[in-house]
Amino acid sequence: MLETATSPASPAPQLRGADRSSLLLRIAKLVTQSGEYVCLVRDVSWTGLRLRLFHELPDETFVFLQLANGEIYPVEKIWTKGDQAGFRFAEPVDVSEFISEPSPWPRRPIRLKIEAPGLAFVGSTAISVNLKDLSQGGARVEAFGHLMIGQPLRLLIDGLPERWGRVSWRRGFDHGMAFEHQFRLDELAAHALTLQPLKPAGDKADARYA
Helix, strand or coil: CCCCCCCCCCCCHHHHCCCCEEEEEEEEEEECCCCEEEEEEEEECCCEEEEECCCCCCCCCEEEEECCCCCEEEEEEEEEECCEEEEEECCCCCHHHHHHCCCCCCCCCCCEEEEEEEEEEECCEEEEEEEEEECCCEEEEEECCCCCCCCEEEEEECCCCCEEEEEEEEECCEEEEEECCCCCHHHHHHHHHHHCCCCCHHHCCCCCCC
16 A cells, blocks of 8 residues: 555645646656655646656655656655655746756656666676666666677566667666567566665655755
8 A cells, every 4th residue: 555644635735726737647757765766747736746656655755756858856745645646846846847858868768777786698608797777678787798789688687577688889888788578667667666675764864855
């Protein structure tokens, strides 16, 4: 259950009273002390926003919301109910800019910064790798061996299902891998939670935007 004992039956007045613009399921991520987790922005106003969740959130009040264009917004959790949650912005936002997500670069899918050891197999040769980030369609890995661009490989990360794909780019030891078959968004959310378990409340201070 995502609903908390202190959750109101409806969004807080600060969020409900402001004019809203529907975003129709804009993919974003919450950056917390436990890790980074996928969410969907359902609607937004200049004071706050409502998110659709895929699992329970970390027991943290102050977190960050990051959009696909890289813009980061400090937010405060106000309520949770079922798979929905309401957050208040630390300061008023430009709603039209939030919705348009301006960026000088082409739009990229949400990437979750997740680190985990694993192996990349090129044929029967195993190369040690460290997962650095994960998206629906690919991953960035630090590889302790030479991988050629376009090279097919099989990626094994503990906590993830086996993934087949190809090397799409290389910068030093960092390599980008494009998966043959993308994760569904709910699958990515579930795998992110497996790789980044929620920390018990006693393990961290609820620092303001720590």
